[in-house]
Amino acid sequence: MNQPWTTDQAWQLLLTGNKNFVSGDLSHEHQDAAKRQELVAEQTPFAALFGCSDSRLAAEMIFDVGLGDLFVVRNAGQVIAETILGSLEFAVEVLKVPLIVILGHDQCGAITAGVAAQKGSVKFEGEFIHNLVNRITPTIEQGLSVGETTIEEFTRRHIKETVSELVQRSEIIRDAVKAGRLGIVGAEYKLGIGEVRLVESLGIKA
Numbered sequence: 001m002n003q004p005w006t007t008d009q010a011w012q013l014l015l016t017g018n019k020n021f022v023s024g025d026l027s028h029e030h031q032d033a034a035k036r037q038e039l040v041a042e043q044t045p046f047a048a049l050f051g052c053s054d055s056r057l058a059a060e061m062i063f064d065v066g067l068g069d070l071f072v073v074r075n076a077g078q079v080i081a082e083t084i085l086g087s088l089e090f091a092v093e094v095l096k097v098p099l100i101v102i103l104g105h106d107q108c109g110a111i112t113a114g115v116a117a118q119k120g121s122v123k124f125e126g127e128f129i130h131n132l133v134n135r136i137t138p139t140i141e142q143g144l145s146v147g148e149t150t151i152e153e154f155t156r157r158h159i160k161e162t163v164s165e166l167v168q169r170s171e172i173i174r175d176a177v178k179a180g181r182l183g184i185v186g187a188e189y190k191l192g193i194g195e196v197r198l199v200e201s202l203g204i205k206a
């Protein structure tokens, strides 16, 4: 499988698509029957995206891309787990994506829940919600210890920590970044204006 895009080109494609989305001047490329047929035999997405599940963070829409363009993994609060690492390793090792985007956003319910849980002011009934929120509270505690207080600061910290956890835990991903085959971007999406803003980058000129 040949990957036609470099890391920097892949990030530029996403930035351009997001500009289209912000302005409302959408291309709607790769969303038709011809593209669907073309992709039956093989996919070569130009980036992998790991983002929050929030319904307002629809990956292909906010980057104005279509079928076959993005390999998307999402969960509430974009919390790293073994299955997430496995999916992202698949994107790098098998699909040879040149870019992974970690995408958080403002007003994230999972971050807000992490703050509430850290204060002890919320209780969830769901057994597995605890697992997820408990993965966010250490980030909140680290932020508090250096004087951070706002959801925005915690959100940005969590995006940076997700990037570093990904690189620390996955040897394949770490090696691909070192070898110059892969870039990682941590970014924040602004719900109100639809804009994706860079928070952190590795192995990329962004």
Ligand SMILES: [Zn+2]
Binding pocket: 052, 053, 054, 076, 077, 105, 107, 108, 109, 110, 111
């Ligand atoms: Zn969220």
